[in-house]
Amino acid sequence: MRPSRRTVLAATATATATAASMGATASASAAETGTRPLATAQPPSGELRALLREIDPARIEATVRKLVSFGTRHTLSVQDDRDRGIGAARDWILSEMKSYAAASGGRMTAELQSYVQEPASRIPVATRITNVVATLRGSVTPERVYVVSGHYDSRVTDVMDATSDAPGADDDASGVAVAMELARVMAKRRPAATIVFAAVAGEEQGLYGAAHMASRYKDVGADVQGMFTNDIVGSSTADDGTKDPYTVRLFAEGVPTSETPEQAAVRRSVGGENDSPSRQLARFVRDTADNAATGMRVRVIYRRDRYRRGGDHIPFLERAYPAARFTEPAEDFAHQHQDVRVEDGKQYGDLPEFCDFAFTARVARVNAAALWSLAQAPGTPRGARIRTADLTNATHLTWTRGSEPDLAGYEVVWRETTAPEWTHVIPVGDVTSHEVDLSKDNVFFGVRAVNRSGYRSPVAFPDPQT
Known part of the structure; x- marks a missing residue:
């Protein structure tokens, strides 16, 4: 059963907090540079x-x-x-x-x-x-x-x-x-x-x-x-x-x-x-x-x-x-x-x-x-699409799986249309499609790849697929 919109919002809030802080590292980084933590931030490895x-x-x-x-x-x-x-x-x-x-x-x-x-x-x-x-x-x-x-x-x-x-x-x-x-x-x-x-x-x-x-x-x-x-x-x-x-x-x-x-x-x-x-x-x-x-x-x-x-x-x-x-x-x-x-x-x-x-x-x-x-990191995902043929309040995304041998999976990101940065992250696993119980009309979505070392790719912005 597809998770409810309330579940999605709660899960993305948790994922955002985790990705933004990644322990104390990103918070310390933000404090030292005077910037707010980004939901998609990737603190440096050793x-x-x-x-x-x-x-x-x-x-x-x-x-x-x-x-x-x-x-x-x-x-x-x-x-x-x-x-x-x-x-x-x-x-x-x-x-x-x-x-x-x-x-x-x-x-x-x-x-x-x-x-x-x-x-x-x-x-x-x-x-x-x-x-x-x-x-x-x-x-x-x-x-x-x-x-x-x-x-x-x-x-x-x-x-x-x-x-x-x-x-x-x-x-x-x-x-x-x-x-x-x-x-x-x-x-x-x-x-x-x-x-x-x-x-x-x-x-x-x-x-x-x-x-x-x-x-x-x-x-x-x-x-x-x-x-x-x-x-x-x-x-x-x-x-x-x-x-x-x-x-x-x-x-x-x-x-x-x-x-x-x-x-x-x-x-x-x-x-x-x-x-x-x-x-x-x-x-x-x-x-x-x-x-x-x-x-x-x-x-x-x-x-x-x-x-x-x-x-x-x-x-x-x-x-x-x-x-x-x-x-x-x-x-x-x-x-x-x-x-x-x-x-x-x-x-x-x-x-x-x-x-x-x-x-x-x-x-x-x-x-x-x-x-x-x-x-x-893995390469930027290819073939990212957002299905527009179905008039629903959910959003269905698809993409092509990368060929990297250490590919672990993907994350869906989203933000309000007025926001300059990605604000929410949803881990979706090693799949090539995902449906989010949020309206594609109201927010922007993207997809990024993750490897087993935790490196994330740049985000791919989906093209409309009728």
Whole structure:
């Protein structure tokens, strides 16, 4: 017999309390970060806590300062000088990534991913654009891929000036340092799924490197289930001098960029504007990283990116991959992209002196918590459907069972239509359908997978099935 609506509400309240607290851990996390516990929160395992402790602010600082030492890393700068220009930076990053791979027992590879960009916007002559890519192959489901990146090219005020010093400490040596530090720390470990650590070029000229990487994944049908770019994550100080060293912004678009008009119409009709795969990815970041172990509050921004600008997650969005952008809480435009100069005794330019490396290390921990949890969890459930043919006050959900060998079962989640986060969790077991005695017209539902280690996947939002 199907449980009554009162039973469902009582059970979900209990499940919510259990999932939100998970003992004392989530409560302590919420107290330290100033946020409320999330019903779907996933406190870090001992394995993840050990990984987070290895992230080193001093190494991040050293990486940023080394990248700055190349003078300029402009995409159009010299590529065959050992000491200056984007080519020197490229070769150093590759050398570092190879040194991390050497400690992986053969699980990680590091390579250059190059192509020649013909003349285009901000590319006046044919130019070789090269990404540096380190791939840590998964040990259980290697076909499932997660990507983290920063862009190693830099610029000054004039985006076509390829010769002036362009230190690019905050934008975006900081993001490259995050990706490289994660590669170093994770190389010695065995994720279940594949994690890719990338330093891409051509961002300032038009997201060229990231577009090439995303296209290569799309061309081979790669199952990229999540991508994060870290762009401008080096400072916690705003242009008015105020500091917010314990918050990072995460930009996540709503209705997917890649949707057809017909798909968009269906989504609008069922109210799924706030439930794109990228929004579920952002919620997953909060579930796993908005806690005491990272020391950070993740502020999710319901936009694709900032006004008039965009980052390397956008080419992935355009190819229907879930993707989001990390960036600092408030940018300092007085230094960003400015030429190196001294005025009234003050030095200006995108220099390491304006960076907060302890802050950047905490951003790296946020990335690490999300990526490791994604890689260790089952993949996002596929084929999630909500049956709409039957006009009843119950909700029938179906989905396709995953192929992971350690899959333990599934959970149904739900929330009021006005709520931004999932508020209730219902464990349903190792099944592929479940009926809830709540009206599909009144709340939003989702499904997530659970493995035997307790890792949960991102939520799948169900499409209507007539």
